[in-house]
Amino acid sequence: MKIGTDIIRIDRIEKLVKRYGIKFKQRYLSKKEIAMARKTETLAGLWASKEAISKALGCGIGEHLAFHDIIIAKDHRGAPYFCLSKEAQKRHNIKEASLSISHDGGFAIAVVAITYK
Secondary structure (H helix, E strand, C coil): CEEEEEEEEHHHHHHHHHHHCHHHHHHHCCHHHHHHCCCHHHHHHHHHHHHHHHHHCCCCCECCECHHHEEEEECCCCCEEEEECHHHHHHCCEEEEEEEEEEECCEEEEEEEEEEC
């Protein structure tokens, strides 16, 4: 099992959105993720999630994993989960994964646990 975590100041995301607008969101989010993220806190949580996932996979965001390789959604109860693109699935043999996202006091945090095949 591998664990990844990331924390980010919400105001950092807010400044990036003000500066770059939709282009910032499109750089790291899918259309569905953009629609899901109506609040800055949610955007920060999605950013932290993708970073935490990349850390749990042991590769970071870069050559072996891009922001758009990670798709974050919510189940029928509103709990977050993630899937990987087909290419990323081939590179990373995930058996099970769990994602938790929270925000408070001006910060968003995400924790990921992954077990491998």
